[in-house]
Amino acid sequence: xxxxxxxxTVILKRYVTGVPSEDDIEVVTAEAPPLVVPAxxxxxxxxxxxxxxxxxxxxxMTRHEVPNFIPDFIPxxxxxxxxxxxxxxxxxxxxxxxDLVWGxxxxxxxxxxxxxxSLFKINHxxxxxxxxTGVLGMPGLSAYVGFFEVSKPKKGEYVFVSAAxxxxxxxxxxxxxxxxxxxxxxxxSDEKVNLLKTKFSFDDAxxxxxxxxxxxxxxxxxxxxxxxxxxxxxxxxxxxxxxxxRPRGRIVVCGMMSxxxxxxxxxxxxxxxxxxxxxxxxxxxxxxxxxxYRRFEEEMAGYLRDGRVACVEDIxxxxxxxPAALVGLFSGRNVGKQLVAVAALD
Amino acid sequence: xxxxxxxxTVILKRYVTGVPSEDDIEVVTAEAPPLVVPAxxxxxxxxxxxxxxxxxxxxxMTRHEVPNFIPDFIPxxxxxxxxxxxxxxxxxxxxxxxDLVWGxxxxxxxxxxxxxxSLFKINHxxxxxxxxTGVLGMPGLSAYVGFFEVSKPKKGEYVFVSAAxxxxxxxxxxxxxxxxxxxxxxxxSDEKVNLLKTKFSFDDAxxxxxxxxxxxxxxxxxxxxxxxxxxxxxxxxxxxxxxxxRPRGRIVVCGMMSxxxxxxxxxxxxxxxxxxxxxxxxxxxxxxxxxxYRRFEEEMAGYLRDGRVACVEDIxxxxxxxPAALVGLFSGRNVGKQLVAVAALD
Numbered sequence: 225x226x227x228x229x230x231x232x233t234v235i236l237k238r239y240v241t242g243v244p245s246e247d248d249i250e251v252v253t254a255e256a257p258p259l260v261v262p263a264x265x266x267x268x269x270x271x272x273x274x275x276x277x278x279x280x281x282x283x284x285m286t287r288h289e290v291p292n293f294i295p296d297f298i299p300x301x302x303x304x305x306x307x308x309x310x311x312x313x314x315x316x317x318x319x320x321x322x323d324l325v326w327g328x329x330x331x332x333x334x335x336x337x338x339x340x341x342s343l344f345k346i347n348h349x350x351x352x353x354x355x356x357t358g359v360l361g362m363p364g365l366s367a368y369v370g371f372f373e374v375s376k377p378k379k380g381e382y383v384f385v386s387a388a389x390x391x392x393x394x395x396x397x398x399x400x401x402x403x404x405x406x407x408x409x410x411x412x413s414d415e416k417v418n419l420l421k422t423k424f425s426f427d428d429a430x431x432x433x434x435x436x437x438x439x440x441x442x443x444x445x446x447x448x449x450x451x452x453x454x455x456x457x458x459x460x461x462x463x464x465x466x467x468x469x470r471p472r473g474r475i476v477v478c479g480m481m482s483x484x485x486x487x488x489x490x491x492x493x494x495x496x497x498x499x500x501x502x503x504x505x506x507x508x509x510x511x512x513x514x515x516x517y518r519r520f521e522e523e524m525a526g527y528l529r530d531g532r533v534a535c536v537e538d539i540x541x542x543x544x545x546x547p548a549a550l551v552g553l554f555s556g557r558n559v560g561k562q563l564v565a566v567a568a569l570d
Numbered sequence: 571x572x573x574x575x576x577x578x579t580v581i582l583k584r585y586v587t588g589v590p591s592e593d594d595i596e597v598v599t600a601e602a603p604p605l606v607v608p609a610x611x612x613x614x615x616x617x618x619x620x621x622x623x624x625x626x627x628x629x630x631m632t633r634h635e636v637p638n639f640i641p642d643f644i645p646x647x648x649x650x651x652x653x654x655x656x657x658x659x660x661x662x663x664x665x666x667x668x669d670l671v672w673g674x675x676x677x678x679x680x681x682x683x684x685x686x687x688s689l690f691k692i693n694h695x696x697x698x699x700x701x702x703t704g705v706l707g708m709p710g711l712s713a714y715v716g717f718f719e720v721s722k723p724k725k726g727e728y729v730f731v732s733a734a735x736x737x738x739x740x741x742x743x744x745x746x747x748x749x750x751x752x753x754x755x756x757x758x759s760d761e762k763v764n765l766l767k768t769k770f771s772f773d774d775a776x777x778x779x780x781x782x783x784x785x786x787x788x789x790x791x792x793x794x795x796x797x798x799x800x801x802x803x804x805x806x807x808x809x810x811x812x813x814x815x816r817p818r819g820r821i822v823v824c825g826m827m828s829x830x831x832x833x834x835x836x837x838x839x840x841x842x843x844x845x846x847x848x849x850x851x852x853x854x855x856x857x858x859x860x861x862x863y864r865r866f867e868e869e870m871a872g873y874l875r876d877g878r879v880a881c882v883e884d885i886x887x888x889x890x891x892x893p894a895a896l897v898g899l900f901s902g903r904n905v906g907k908q909l910v911a912v913a914a915l916d
Binding site for chain 1: 824829842847850853854
């Protein structure tokens with residue numbers, strides 16, 4: 225039986241304006257919750273092992289007048305995101321102490337989860353558990369459903385992925401290769417570009433920070449044009465993509481990371497190409513596809529086992545590193561999927 | 571046998587920058603072409619009865635460095651667009667003198683059409699022939715395929731149509747009612763708004779020129795949000811629509827008329843709603859759906875016969891009125907489908 229008197233927690237200090245800084249976030253030591261679920265409760269108490277840092281969290285750090293697709297964080301409260309956890313105590317029939325799960329948890333050592341139905345039991349503990357924050361978790365499922373379900377790829381099509389070395393992008397590229405597509409990615413450093421070409425089997429890649437003209441860079445990489453754009457950044461990248469699309473192309477919008485720190489989003493000017501090239505641009509929320517998770521988990525576990533999909537993680541150590549790890553996403557400091565190791569599986 | 575010594579023609583004088591003016595267009599009397607097709611030719615010679623004025627023509631009046639979806643007009647040459655014509659002479663087995671057709675023709679009295687395969691024979695000459703430039707022609711088919719094939723409406727859905735009294739918008743609204751939807755339109759004058767409500771059976775309508783806040787106007791008209799946006803204008807209208815969309819809504823982009831006169835298109839800022847509301851935004855070109863024309867013609871002829879679809883035309887008289895009629899589209903001078911009557915059917 226685990227015992228704890230304190231619980232290190234990561235809280236939002238204040239709503240964020242512009243680029244988030246470590247000062248917006250605070251690590252506070254609180255009293256530990258009871259590590260045993262009270263009688264009659266259907267909650268579970270978990271010990272968090274790995275916590276995921278994802279760009280979409282930035283959206284929750286600003287106050288929205290109109291309810292957004294996901295609730296805003298509240299200053300003074302513990303931040304939350306997906307993580308890998310061990311169940312310490314369960315009042316829920318589907319879970320028992322010792323189970324390994326992934327799902328929405330608190331940015332802290334110990335979390336009481338009152339809706340454990342939202343958690344997934346980990347079926348492949350032989351794979352590094354941290355992968356359940358990335359390739360086998362929400363980012364991997366985003367790549368999978370965005371690429372296969374939304375873009376509906378055909379063999380031989382030309383695929384462009386922005387933020388391609390990130391948690392989602394690196395998986396999209398490899399799935400595109402599995403689907404028989406030609407895939408080019410963009411990233412923000414030569415190191416990341418190299419990773420795309422050597423580790424993630426992209427056919428080509430470029431460092432967008434070194435390209436004075438993004439539209440021309442895409443034209444150079446796609447002389448025949450782009451069939452599928454997997455959009456992770458939005459803004460100027462999307463504007464450069466539109467004239468390079470092929471007729472009946474598809475733009476899957478997974479995120480618009482370049483816009484999250486802006487008070488007012490950038491305008492995208494080239495939308496008439498939607499008409500002149502008969503394009504489909506479609507956004508999606510991965511939460512709506514959680515029903516596909518088990519099918520995805522088995523398929524992806526197979527790809528990992530066979531070496532057809534590789535992943536690169538950027539693992540920071542300890543809860544104290546969470547503020548810097550989250551903020552670093554927006555300067556591109558991370559190389560690969562950013563997460564934090566909070567505790568070892570004992 | 572028709573005889574003619576002269577052919578009044580409407581030519582583009584110069585490439586247009588900004589808002590087109592009548593000075594950009596010139597009416598010139600040229601020599602008449604031979605009104606009999608030479609032996610061995612598969613062309614047809616037609617006498618034009620009605621010529622259509624459509625906003626997309628503006629796109630062809632600017633020079634494009636990169637080929638567009640449709641060729642640019644050439645200064646000094648006769649303008650072209652869809653019209654209703656009578657075949658005077660035919661070298662093509664599918665047509666004979668006396669046939670009534672609609673399709674791409676010249677802005678002139680007599681035109682030699684070298685690819686008559688692009689013409690449609692008119693199967694319902696009992697309906698006013700001018701309707702084949704509108705409700706039974708390209709704009710009607712645009713409304714039909716954009717609404718039914720692209721947006722895929724369900725009974726009870728909320729539909730918004732911009733430029734709703736125009737050639738396409740008026741038909742979309744009535745098809746939406748036939749599909750059991752709730753439909754609201756916007757237009758640029760109280761007269762047009764009145765037409766939407768009384769003649770075209772829109773559930774509600776507003777004059778966008780009187781609304782200081784388009785987003786708020788849409789919120790007022792759609793307290794539950796919009797399922798389907800049939801987009802004809804783009805720019806600020808599209809930006810106001812996006813926050814008002816319901817989850818899994820569809821934006822069918824038929825045109826972006828507000829942008830055609832701009833050197834640089836306006837930026838659309840609210841695109842992140844594509845993600846947060848899982849929206850699909852899709853453009854289309856009606857030419858790609860011409861294979862459906864016969865099915866459409868029969869269905870629409872039935873609606874017209876039964877009084878389920880009405881149409882309002884703005885018919886100018888004579889070739890000399892073509893420059894003003896075309897230019898007037900961009901100031902909203904026309905009420906309903908703009909066309910020009912060139913010659914009577916004799």
